[in-house]
Amino acid sequence: MDTSGETRRQDRSDGSPASEEAAHRPRDARGTRTRILHAAGAVFAERGYEAATVRDIAGRAGVNQALIFRYFGSKKALLTEVMAQGGKEQLLHTPPDRLFETALRGVLAEDGGEPGSDRLLAVYLRSIGSADAAPETVRALGEEYAAALAALSSADDGTLRAQLAMAWLLGIGLMRVVVGQEPLASAEPEEICRHVLTALDGLLRDEVLPRDGRAPAGRAAKRRPDERP
Template structure:
């Protein structure tokens, strides 16, 4: 009499959504801590407790993962935030980066932009999206310039606080920083557009 085949143990179901989220969160943390170039696929997979093959299955490449990290954070934040609240929301995300669940995508930007690697295009796109929204806050013809100046201030604060860790800014209370910065920025958007003085005609006085 032939023995019946032994039943095979049921394969443990893989929670793809949870694994994907863990990879995104691990990548966001490591990109923010080390920058895009210095973060390896292996380190991301190890922190997420996942196989490297799953990272490539879900995201295609490290660059694809970076794109999703940025999209999950800053681009979603941008599209869900009223233009007049965007700067403050972005500023607070930098100032409160250590809070549980804090969005770290701007830290990713700070650590990765300007490295000359494949992350550059994605990060420039992020800056362009912010510029478009912020430019609309200025009722003048130089909105794009004002938006770039505001972004330069925002990213400069981020660099000083998160990358250089320079005191007293690194340890300053977020509410105190916001009060000082936002108070100044309110008049920045409404200041009249500067006009270039006309040159006197040649030979005139």
């Protein structure tokens, strides 16, 4: 059913027409664009890139499908645009030592609340098999995350360790969002978080192979900011 088909036509005679980011004007290019983007995110997340059709997306957005090509050029470009939005914000606004936990909680929170959520991870995971824009985006984004994470470790293979941690994130998301394996899919984020952070505590530091003479257990005193009592 159409979820946004009736709040479109509204008279602007009461307010100032100068508000450029305002709610839907009768012929609002920017609003249409964002509606298409949002609908595309939902459809890509549900069906994956190949199975999603531009007619589906246009129908969900309540626009003519030709507009999709006017605004984005092609279906593939639409996917790229969808994946590009909101990717790096977390990276910029989170201190590195809390980055992994924040990303993990984001992954864990993604599946439950469908309304409002962008479900970007689902788009990645469901489109990663084809489209070859998804793997590239995931690789690029993952490399930035891994680089930030690798700075936490003084090990020479810090990047590898960080990527292993990122791989776990993706795998958990895969199992929960796409595969839906129980009890993982319905498990409490807190419980998963605790298990994963505990297991990775050594990996993201230097506990393994302290070959360069650093104190092997020295980082244990420098505890990560953990909210559990």
